[in-house]
Amino acid sequence: MRRLGRVTLYLLLAIAALTFIYPFLWMTSSTFKPPIEVGTLSLIPEHPTFDNYRTMWARAPFGRALFNSMLVATSITSAVLVLGSMTAYAMARLHFRGRPVLNAATMLVLLVPGQLTLIPLYTFIVQLGWIDTYAALIVPYLFNATAILLLRQFFLQIPQSLIDSARMDGMGELRILFTIVWPLARPALAIVAIFTFMGSWNEVLWPLLVVRDAQLMTLPQLLTVFALGGGAGSVGVSLASAMVLVVPVVIAYMFLQRYFIESMAGAGIKG
Amino acid sequence: MASVSFEHVTKRFGTTSVVEDFDLVVEDGELLVLVGGSGSGKSTILRMLAGLEQPSSGTIRIDGHDVTSQAPRARDVAMVFQDYALYPHMTVRENLSLGLRLRNVDKAEIERRVLWASGILGLATLLDRKPKALSGGQRQRVAMGRAMVREPLVFLFDEPLSNLDAALRAQMRLEIGSLQRRLRTTTVYVTHDQVEAMTLGDRIVVLAGGRIQQVGRPIELYRAPANRFVAGFIGTPAMNFMDGAIAREDGRASFVSHGVSWTIGDSAAVQDGTPVTVGIRPEDIRVGASHHAAPDAVDAKRSEDGGPSIAGRVLLVERLGASSHVHVEAGGHRLMVTVNGDSPPELGADVALRLRHDRVHLFAPDGAALCDTRSGDDSIG
Secondary structure (H helix, E strand, O other): OHHHHHHHHHHHHHHHHHHHHHHHHHHHHHOOOOHHHOOOOOOOOOOOOOHHHHHHHHHOOHHHHHHHHHHHHHHHHHHHHHHHHHHHHHHHHOOOOOHHHHHHHHHHHHHOOHHHHHHHHHHHHHHHOOOOOHHHHHHHHOOOHHHHHHHHHHHHOOOHHHHHHHHHHOOOHHHHHHHHHHHHOHHHHHHHHHHHHHHHHHOOHHHHHHOOOHHHOOHHHHHHHHHHOOOOOOHHHHHHHHHHHHHHHHHHHHHHHHHHHHHHHOOOOOO | OOOEEEEEEEEEEOOEEEEEEEEEEEOOOOEEEEEEOOOOOHHHHHHHHHOOOOOOEEEEEEOOEEOOOOOHHHOOEEEEOOOOOOOOOOOHHHHHHHHHHHOOOOHHHHHHHHHHHHHHHOOHHHOOOOHHHOOHHHHHHHHHHHHHHOOOOEEEEEOOOOOOOHHHHHHHHHHHHHHHHHHOOEEEEEEOOHHHHHHHOOEEEEEEOOEEEEEEOHHHHHHOOOEHHHHHHOOOOOOEEEEEEEEEEOOEEEEEEOOEEEEEEOOOOOOOOOEEEEEEOHHHEEEEEOOOOOOOOOOOEEOOOOOEEEEEEEEEEEEOOOEEEEEEEEOOEEEEEEEEOOOOOOOOOEEEEEEOHHHOEEEOOOOEEEEOOOOOOOOOO
């Protein structure tokens, strides 16, 4: 009886897992199907082909978009990690006038929806003459309030004596941050890196506003323009271009998943 | 090596005063212990000396140089923290050498000092381990080694033994003491444990409420406490206190409490009726057979050695082996007496307590020691 219950449970879980994984597998396999097969639910193409990828690559500058997306997401992620942890460290460990105000202001920024600042920010970018530049894609995202607060919370858990000890050993604050605090905060930094990278990688709305030059378009932006604008021509080609978007994120996740799961599981527990 | 001086140092956090007018000189090569309860300001004083806190006012000098506004790294002091504060991601060797590497010390010299310190502290085989793989005592030694390799002007210890178990604490206490005597580096040691203070310190500073209560050699603090706080804080088990008042008659003063009364001589220049507290250490009371049938027969008699004798009844006996602590109800007071462990009195027995007259302390209502009752053989009688 107990065995039956267990089997039923696993069966239900397997079905649930399948509902998540099946669409992705179907999408992956459909990119290798000729147009006639795309309508079927089969996971194995009868006549596998790379035509969809070839067509996609020929019709739009996906290689360039991949490079743009990489550049933008990597720049933003690095900046958020470096600048965010510097700010978070100052907020957690340094005493200065106005620190409570800074804490409150950072919290306040979280409460303002991004869409609300979209138009003022756009106007600002226009005034600066940054339309159709990488700066427009990168600069507005260099600081991230969520990352600052998350890192600050993590830094607060690091014993004060460790920082005092480093000060007495002769370190300055920046060196303490990067040689003592960073190695201890790896799980927090990893989760910030993953979320920032994915957020930047998947961003469509902002690039659509500030970039019109196809050579500067990011991958999701080009994909949106390409697929919605009818450039793809067929479902198979649309799916192939979506695959280009997904694969780098999956690879990044595979590298960082240890930290990702660690930080999810260990949230609130001092390591 | 260097001397350290605090000149009228005060520290306030907002409106709260944590350290008030701290004025003290630590001599070259001395081991000075700052002892006090929580909130006494002892750690704050140490942190100000380390440069981790800025004094609100006053001056701190190391080797005659004003370091009050200098950063920690500029002060040439090394500190051992309560939780050791070892860098968890570095090996023992890296932990020991980091401070030297940051000061651009020559590689060969770093290696020499690391081997020297690890040799003294018994860490030679653990140099490639990370702190996680060490026991509490080993971590403590690494923390000490990290301070030693720096060869600083001053060592600072911030309750370094609090996280260790009793046996290890006693062992490390010995090691710290012998190490300091060997290196003769000026050391300031903070603890809340008065046993540590008594056993380690060349001199002890007792602190309460951010103020110095008394400074002196351990035995001075023990035998001649400046006030009731020091008397109660130093010594285990703690000093017995009896509240009462002074009664003057024919020019001689007597201590009167719950019907007990004994003469304390002329030296106590206190008014008739002044409330006072008598203090006596548990080992300065002798337990003898009772002269009276009942414990409430309370006239203090003069014992053979000249001290007063009070009748009492044994309430509790704590046997410790070599000695026993006997709790006695006597004359409306509960007194603790330390006796030889072989023959403690029975529970409920009627006894006579004889107080050593040369060891009786007298305190005014504000806690200050009233007179040195040890001087003069007629001070109590």
